């Protein structure tokens with residue numbers, strides 16, 4: 001049996017859940033979905049790709065709580081140490097996956113991009129290397145977003161359900177307080193036809209000027225990778241990727257961005273991707289339509305000048 | 308308040324990555340290593356708490372033979388009070404499960420209120436450390452953390468989700484946190500200050516034990532990913548390339 005931990009947000013099942021369900025179906029050993037939530041009826045009806053859904057419907061899961069989720073998932077799956085358990089390589093999955101590995105005492109394979117006959121493939125070193133591992137017996141696979149097509153798992157239906165009890169006692173050490181929505185930015189990078197996106201290759205804040213000039217000529221917005229935001233050179237509302245925004249412009253210019261999986265997650269669906277990166281091995285070139293290894297400090301001003 | 312920060316050296320991805328002869332791991336001989344960037348944020352988060360309300364900051368690292376002394380001296384120069392090297396069989400790649408066990412053995416003796424690690428490292432294969440370490444230490448955990456405030460016996464912690472959404476939690480100390488980003492950019496420390504720290508700092512050595520702990524699976528092959536279609540690479544001078552890029556953008560009707 002393959003188990004899939006369903007991730008959802010605001011009553012909506014996340015894409016990663018359907019991607020895992022589709023893969024679990026293809027693995028051919030039967031699929032059980034595990035759903036922790038509050039008011040889960042509508043969600044169960046979307047889990048037709050599973051043979052069975054173990055549902056823990058409890059007000060305690062109205063919001064994610066790492067401790068409650070780990071304890072409950074561990075209790076539900078405690079007898080399943082011989083099975084394969086799929087969990088998303090997401091902010092929530094990064095608590096539940098290792099939590100299950102520790103409590104069930106079974107291995108965890110992270111950053112999983114493929115699973116076939118006891119061989120699990122992971123993406124390491126910022127996407128620069130792939131690793132194949134031989135795993136026997138039960139294990140947890142922490143699955144990368146976008147690794148498997150979601151459509152195969154998006155099946156309506158009314159799978160059999162089994163109710164589970166939440167492990168939430170008064171002695172929980174972690175308490176959920178509130179959800180905080182991101183501050184709206186001056187521009188909405190999800191609504192742009194063209195994004196001039198800049199990464200750590202730009203070296204310092206002053207150099208941002210050259211991408212801003214290019215963006216202005218193109219009537220485009222400047223977006224960026226995470227380090228630019230962590231350095232406080234641009235606001236969070238400009239960040240593309242896993243913990244930033246998903247964008248789908250007609251043209252995405254990736255300038256000095258290596259193409260780490262967390263960045264790719266946010267821009268892989270852009271129509272045309274043009275990458276400027278001096279490292280010919282940068283993973284961004286695997287996703288780009290056009291690429292150049294010329295120095296960004298030469299190419300970017302030259303583009304601006306020609307426009 | 309006792310804060311323990313666990314750090315590790317990882318390959319600098321700016322370098323070309325070469326495989327070893329058996330094609331199962333990186334050839335580490337010529338690689339350049341640096342402190343995992345998220346560990347720099349974990350240390351910064353600890354130092355910010357120290358600056359704000361006082362704390363004893365201890366930095367620990369497994370001795371994997373990869374220039375770890377340099378990293379520990381730099382941590383001392385930035386303001387860590389105590390730097391500890393965990394000695395044992397930790398050469399080459401150490402699985403996250405083994406690292407968690409070895410570190411827990413050492414950290415549990417330090418009676419920490421907060422244990423901080425980076426959210427993840429580029430070479431993690433069997434999971435990120437924070438949650439595994441929390442289990443070994445018998446502590447609660449929160450990972451992907453971007454903000455910490457300590458108020459007596461509890462901490463208020465912010466955890467990042469997709470789309471910039473943030474969940475705020477209150478957690479009883481002691482807790483293990485996986486740090487994504489500190490509230491401030493990690494502080495810079497000039498080389499001269501690191502040199503001074505080398506003279507004035509003793510790196511403590513404590514032996515660590517990871518017996519019985521491992522990933523639980525075997526790496527059979529490491530390889531550069533096949534690039535699928537890949538990009539059409541534009542050739543010529545920077546000027547030629549710029550001209551082609553202008554053409555391409557214009558052809559998309561934008």
Ligand SMILES: Cc1cc2nc3c(=O)[nH]c(=O)nc-3n(C[C@H](O)[C@H](O)[C@H](O)COP(=O)(O)OP(=O)(O)OC[C@H]3O[C@@H](n4cnc5c(N)ncnc54)[C@H](O)[C@@H]3O)c2cc1C
Pocket residue numbers: 126198199200201202224225226227228239240241242243244245255256257258259260261262263266276277278279282294295296297426427451487
């Ligand atoms: C939980 C989690 C969530 C994350 N979420 C996100 C996210 O939402 N978005 C995101 O982007 N990242 C995210 N990250 C971080 C991600 O893992 C990478 O660290 C980040 O994407 C790297 O950014 P970068 O490509 O700008 O920097 P680097 O990886 O440092 O790449 C810089 C690139 O610039 C190139 N370069 C340098 N100089 C030049 C030059 N002169 N000309 C041309 N090219 C040059 C280099 O060859 C290199 O490839 C997340 C990480 C974690 C753990």
Ligand SMILES: Nc1ncnc2c1ncn2[C@@H]1O[C@H](COP(=O)(O)O)[C@@H](O)[C@H]1O
Pocket residue numbers: 005006007008009010011012036037038039061062063064065069092
């Ligand atoms: N696998 C999961 N386990 C526990 N909680 C989850 C899980 N996936 C999502 N959630 C959380 O449940 C809350 C949303 O509930 P709902 O509105 O019912 O989808 C959000 O805070 C989600 O983050």
